[in-house]
Amino acid sequence: TTVAVGVIAGTRSVGLGRVVPGLPRPNDGVVTLAETQLPGAADFLALPLAHSQLLASRSCALQIASFLDSGRFQHALAR
Numbered sequence: 001t002t003v004a005v006g007v008i009a010g011t012r013s014v015g016l017g018r019v020v021p022g023l024p025r026p027n028d029g030v031v032t033l034a035e036t037q038l039p040g041a042a043d044f045l046a047l048p049l050a051h052s053q054l055l056a057s058r059s060c061a062l063q064i065a066s067f068l069d070s071g072r073f074q075h076a077l078a079r
Helices: 015-019 058-070
Strands: 006-010 043-047
Touching: 006 058, 043 058
Parallel strands: 006 043
Antiparallel strands: none
16 A cells, blocks of 8 residues: 655744754754655645744645645645
């Protein structure tokens, strides 16, 4: 059985993660965008959110629901 994997990454470098010196941009304050690249992922989406904001974001939750429903994120809504 194959399971589709979707990756959502944040690009807003705010919060506690800003104290990490030398974190390459773009990043979400904790994880760099480059670190989120997963070979074989069915879809990838970068949202203008900080790492901790991804957990409580309505837009992130809607994107997750879209991926679970269709296997794709709604890229047009992420702008």
